[in-house]
Every structure is written in C-alpha cells, then in structure tokens.
Amino acid sequence: MARRVLIVDDHARFRRIARRALERDGWTIVGEASDGEEALHAVRALEPDVVVIDVGLPGMSGLQVARRVRDEMPELLVVVMSTRDSADYHELAVASGARGFLPKAELSSAALAALVSD
Amino acid sequence: MRMEQAVARAVAGATDAGDAYTRALQAIAEALEWPLAAAWEPNAHDPDELGCVAIWAADEEGPRAFADLTRTLSLRPGEGLPGRVWRSGRPVWITDAALDAHLPRQRAAATSGLHAAVAFPVRSERGLVGVIEIFGAQQREPDAALVAALEVAGAHLGQLVERRRAEGSRHASEQRYRATLQAALDCVVTMDHRGRVVEFNPAAERTFGYRSEDAIGREMAELIVPPDLRESHRRGLARYLAGGAPRVLDQRFEIEAVRADGTRFPVELAITRIDVPGPPLFTGYLRDITERRRAETELRESRARVVEAGDAARRRIERDLHDGAQQQLVSVAISLRAARDRIADDPIGASALLDDAIEDLAEGLAELRELARGIHPVVLMEGGLEPAVRGLVRRSSVPARLLSAPAGRLPHAVESAAYFVVAEALTNVTRHAAGATLVEIALTRANGRLVVEVRDDAGGGADPEGGGLRGLADRIAALDGTLDVHSPVGGGTTIHAELPCAS
Numbered sequence: 001m002a003r004r005v006l007i008v009d010d011h012a013r014f015r016r017i018a019r020r021a022l023e024r025d026g027w028t029i030v031g032e033a034s035d036g037e038e039a040l041h042a043v044r045a046l047e048p049d050v051v052v053i054d055v056g057l058p059g060m061s062g063l064q065v066a067r068r069v070r071d072e073m074p075e076l077l078v079v080v081m082s083t084r085d086s087a088d089y090h091e092l093a094v095a096s097g098a099r100g101f102l103p104k105a106e107l108s109s110a111a112l113a114a115l116v117s118d
Numbered sequence: 119m120r121m122e123q124a125v126a127r128a129v130a131g132a133t134d135a136g137d138a139y140t141r142a143l144q145a146i147a148e149a150l151e152w153p154l155a156a157a158w159e160p161n162a163h164d165p166d167e168l169g170c171v172a173i174w175a176a177d178e179e180g181p182r183a184f185a186d187l188t189r190t191l192s193l194r195p196g197e198g199l200p201g202r203v204w205r206s207g208r209p210v211w212i213t214d215a216a217l218d219a220h221l222p223r224q225r226a227a228a229t230s231g232l233h234a235a236v237a238f239p240v241r242s243e244r245g246l247v248g249v250i251e252i253f254g255a256q257q258r259e260p261d262a263a264l265v266a267a268l269e270v271a272g273a274h275l276g277q278l279v280e281r282r283r284a285e286g287s288r289h290a291s292e293q294r295y296r297a298t299l300q301a302a303l304d305c306v307v308t309m310d311h312r313g314r315v316v317e318f319n320p321a322a323e324r325t326f327g328y329r330s331e332d333a334i335g336r337e338m339a340e341l342i343v344p345p346d347l348r349e350s351h352r353r354g355l356a357r358y359l360a361g362g363a364p365r366v367l368d369q370r371f372e373i374e375a376v377r378a379d380g381t382r383f384p385v386e387l388a389i390t391r392i393d394v395p396g397p398p399l400f401t402g403y404l405r406d407i408t409e410r411r412r413a414e415t416e417l418r419e420s421r422a423r424v425v426e427a428g429d430a431a432r433r434r435i436e437r438d439l440h441d442g443a444q445q446q447l448v449s450v451a452i453s454l455r456a457a458r459d460r461i462a463d464d465p466i467g468a469s470a471l472l473d474d475a476i477e478d479l480a481e482g483l484a485e486l487r488e489l490a491r492g493i494h495p496v497v498l499m500e501g502g503l504e505p506a507v508r509g510l511v512r513r514s515s516v517p518a519r520l521l522s523a524p525a526g527r528l529p530h531a532v533e534s535a536a537y538f539v540v541a542e543a544l545t546n547v548t549r550h551a552a553g554a555t556l557v558e559i560a561l562t563r564a565n566g567r568l569v570v571e572v573r574d575d576a577g578g579g580a581d582p583e584g585g586g587l588r589g590l591a592d593r594i595a596a597l598d599g600t601l602d603v604h605s606p607v608g609g610g611t612t613i614h615a616e617l618p619c620a621s
Contacts, residue, residue, distance in 0.1 A: 017448075021452050021456045104452075
C-alpha cells in the first residue's frame with residue numbers, strides 16, 4: 001500500500017500538524033514543500049506515492065500543481081486540500097486529475113487512506 | 119406764443135423733471151410779473167390726492183410764507199384751485215383769491231398779499247398729468263388770451279416734463295445696469311449682430327485676461343471661443359440672423375472657452391437676445407466652472423477610492439482570517455480527531471494531541487483578538503484615543519513613545535481617523551522604514567482642531583501616495599481635515615494630520 005507522502009502547503013504550522021497526524025499512524029512523510037515549484041522538484045526527487053496539496057498556494061495554485069503532476073507522473077496519487085468547503089473544490093480537484101478533495105479540518109490517517117486506497 | 123417759448127427755453131437746461139418744473143414756474147411768473155407759482159401732481163401712492171411738486175416764490179416775506187404753507191398741503195380733486203382744475207381739466211381764473219371763501223388758502227392769500235389767481239392743466243400724451251397755479255399781487259379780471267397762452271404752455275411743459283422724467287428713469291436704470299454689470303461675479307459679454315464685442319464686464323476681464331477697452335470692437339469668436347469652435351459659432355449666428363430658429367438662446371449649457379493666454383477651460387453659458395430697436399444684440403453670461411469640475415472629479419475619484427478601500431479591507435480580512443485563525447482551528451480539528459481515534463488504545467498519545475489542540479486554540483483566539491482590534495479597536499470606543507494609541511505604542515515592533523494626548527473625548531469619527539493615522543504610520547515604519555529606532559507620536563488639540571503628528575528617525579523618502587496613506591487622506595478629507603507627509607531623504611518621516619473637532 002502507498003505510504004510515502006509529500007505535503008505541500010504554504011503554512012508551516014499546518015505542515016507540522018499534518019506530518020504529526022499522519023506519522024503517528026505509520027505514514028512516511030518523505031518531504032514538505034511550500035509552493036508549486038518546490039512541490040514539482042520534490043515530486044521528481046523524492047518519488048512519493050501520495051501528494052497532498054493545499055489549493056491556496058502562492059503563485060501556482062494547488063489545482064495547477066495537481067495538473068502538472070498528473071501530466072508528468074500519471075501514476076502518482078494527488079489529494080487536494082483546502083480550509084474552504086469541499087462543495088467549492090471537489091469537482092475542480094477531480095477535473096485536475098486529483099484522486100479527491102479533503103477539507104483540511106478532516107485530515108486524518110483514516111480519511112487519507114480512504115481516498116488513496118483501491 | 120412768447121410764454122410757450124419762455125417755458126421751452128427755461129426747461130431746456132433742466133436736469134430732471136423737478137428742475138424742469140421749477141424753471142418753468144419761474145419763467146411763467148417772471149413773464150407775468152406775478153410773485154408765486156406752484157406745480158401740483160397726484161401723489162405716487164394715492165392718485166386721488168394732489169401734492170405740490172415744485173414752487174417758485176419771489177423773494178418777499180408774503181409769497182415765502184404762502185409757499186411754505188402750500189408745500190405742506192394735499193388736495194382732493196375739486197378741492198382748492200388745483201383740485202378744481204384737476205377735476206374739470208379746464209383752466210380756472212379767480213379775480214381775487216383773498217376774497218374766495220371756498221379756497222383752503224384764502225386767509226393765507228390775504229395775509230400774504232396775493233390776489234389774482236390762475237390755474238391751468240399740464241398735459242402730455244398720457245392726458246392730464248398735473249396743474250400749475252400762479253398768483254398775482256393785485257386783483258385781475260380774467261384774460262382769455264393769457265389763459266389760452268398758458269394752456270399752450272401747459273401742454274408744452276407736460277411733454278417736456280414727461281421726456282425729462284423718462285430720461286431720468288432711463289438714466290437711473292442704466293446706472294443700475296452698469297452697477298450690476300460691474301459687480302457681477304459672472305462674466306457678461308455682449309456682442310452685436312456682426313459678432314463684435316460691445317460690452318465686456320470686469321468679471322470677463324479677470325476671467326479671460328483682456329481689458330474691456332481691448333476686447334470691445336473685436337470679434338467675440340476670435341477672442342474667447344476656442345479655434346475649433348469658431349466656425350460653428352459664426353455659422354450659428356449667420357443662420358439665426360437669416361431667420362433660422364434659435365438653437366442656443368435662453369438655455370444653460372456647458373462649453374469650452376479660451377483665455378488670452380490660449381488656455382482652454384470649461385464654462386457654463388447662457389445667451390440671451392437683447393431687445394433693442396435695429397439689429398439685435400446678444401449677451402452671454404459665462405461662469406468659469408474649472409473649480410467645480412475639478413471638485414466633481416476629485417469627489418468621484420475619492421468615492422471610487424473609498425469603495426476600493428472597502429473592498430481591499432474585506433479582502434484583507436478574509437485573507438487574515440484564512441491564514442490565521444482558520445489555520446489554527448483546522449489544526450485543532452485535526453488534533454482532536456486524532457486524539458479521538460487513539461484514546462482507547464493510546465491514552466498518553468491522545469493526551470499529547472489534546473495538549474496540542476489546546477495550544478492551537480489559544481493561538482487562534484489571540485489571532486482573532488488581534489484581527490478584531492485591526493478592524494476596529496474596542497478600547498477606542500470604550501476608553502477613547504489615548505488608551506487606544508497607548509495600546510498601539512505597546513504593540514509596536516519599533517520602539518514608540520506617546521508625547522501628548524488631549525484630555526477628554528472627541529467626536530467618534532475624529533478619534534477613529536486619528537487612531538488609524540497613528541496605526542498606519544506605525545505599520546509603515548515597521549514595513550518600510552529600515553533603521554528606525556524610535557517613533558514619536560504627539561496628539562494635540564488647538565484652535566478647534568486635533569493635530570496628529572507621527573515622526574520616525576529612519577531615512578525618509580516615503581511615498582506620500584503609497585502604503586495606506588491615500589486611503590487615510592480620503593478618510594481625513596471626508597472630515598474636512600488635512601494630511602501631509604514630510605519625508606526628505608535622510609531626514610526621517612513626519613506624518614502630520616489635522617482634523618476639525620469643534621468642541
């Protein structure tokens with residue numbers, strides 16, 4: 001099962017929280033990135049199984065990053081997150097090639113596993 | 119005939135109607151060698167009452183006393199000598215007025231040594247306009263030839279007096295018109311049918327930069343109409359003079375005019391045709407509306423900026439909420455969820471997660487408090503300007519000092535504007551004034567104004583339009599105040615705001 005995760009968010013505090021929540025349940029956080037360019041570099045260098053990306057990144061948006069990742073590495077599993085409602089973003093996320101959308105407040109090991117399994 | 123000529127000669131040099139009467143009375147009385155003559159006319163306020171409008175008396179005691187009495191009298195139609203003539207429209211001759219008991223002035227005539235009396239109508243094109251009476255020193259029987267001559271003189275005098283009176287009122291109205299023109303705030307420019315200037319008032323001189331004597335006689339189009347509008351102006355005048363329907367007369371419109379130095383400016387204009395015999399004259403009333411236009415533009419721009427500032431503030435609040443408190447709450451939610459998932463198997467781990475949640479919650483609350491204060495500080499409403507500014511000073515990342523603050527409360531809008539001037543100035547120092555070591559703030563109240571001064575000791579060179587200063591300037595302008603930024607390179611930055619705050 002895919003357990004190697006890259007976290008992409010411009011808020012360091014959220015990256016820390018997400019890392020803590022996922023590592024406790026056995027996920028491996030292979031790296032963190034704070035914007036789209038960094039994320040694309042990390043994806044190529046670290047070869048994660050899963051990338052979780054915040055929508056509201058400075059510069060390139062999370063959805064744009066998701067499209068680039070899909071184009072370059074279609075086998076990679078992308079999950080888009082936002083503090084905003086899933087109603088706003090779910091369809092956009094899927095259209096960008098993501099496996100799904102996760103409201104940030106609902107991030108947990110179980111929620112992530114549900115999106116990336118099968 | 120001699121009488122009529124004497125009257126005409128006497129009246130010729132008269133300055134006004136009253137003077138014409140006096141001269142005519144003297145001429146008639148002297149021609150007859152009678153010592154007193156008086157002219158009567160209906161009163162302006164009561165046409166049924168005759169009053170003495172002019173009198174001439176020989177320089178003797180009797181006639182002078184009779185003249186004094188006559189001046190004070192008013193007579194109804196049919197009453198006394200003038201009243202009888204006024205009612206009948208015909209001359210009246212009394213052989214001896216001192217003996218006629220029906221006359222109100224019989225006794226005075228007797229004691230003044232006046233006897234023969236003749237009164238005759240003064241006529242003009244309007245009909246009967248007055249009555250002249252003359253008194254002799256002796257009794258005298260009626261003289262038909264003299265009466266006829268006096269009637270002719272009366273008709274002549276009536277016309278002369280009316281003409282003088284018309285001239286007088288024309289002169290007075292001309293004087294009033296001149297005075298109005300001189301004092302008018304609007305430019306008044308009159309042109310003739312050839313388009314030449316015939317009148318150019320002082321306001322026009324000031325506005326257009328020509329002296330009246332230089333403007334008069336020149337073509338108006340060439341003088342004050344911008345070059346590209348001259349042809350249509352000339353065509354319009356020609357079309358109207360050829361019988362075309364007026365297109366611009368008697369309505370207000372806005373157009374451009376040009377000054378002597380070639381600068382164009384907007385004017386409000388109304389043109390009216392002056393009704394004079396012969397070729398028409400046209401008067402234009404013009405008002406320079408540059409200042410009004412400028413104020414309108416400024417108001418429009420300022421409104422747009424206020425709206426934009428409101429939008430920007432909302433965007434900033436949304437971003438601050440999203441980046442701050444919302445992130446904290448997301449963290450709290452994640453920690454709580456994780457704690458719930460492991461509370462059965464790993465109570466110690468769950469407890470650590472709950473501690474994280476509590477910490478994040480405290481930070482989120484602090485962020486919300488800070489944000490709320492930025493939107494509108496509660497302490498400003500509750501405690502006034504001084505404690506609110508002290509709060510800003512305490513939280514400033516560059517050391518700051520409040521030098522003075524006015525005692526007591528000021529109008530809320532004034533306190534608010536002053537607070538945000540200080541807040542914005544401190545934010546700008548933190549963001550832009552590298553090397554600042556101290557900010558000094560002084561709030562003083564003088565002459566019904568609150569003066570806010572914020573001075574830093576950094577390198578200066580601040581952009582007065584930059585940062586939040588433009589928005590602050592609008593906020594202050596809305597309160598009729600002023601905002602100045604003094605920021606010489608190398609000399610520190612001083613922000614100086616003044617706000618009216620009538621107590």
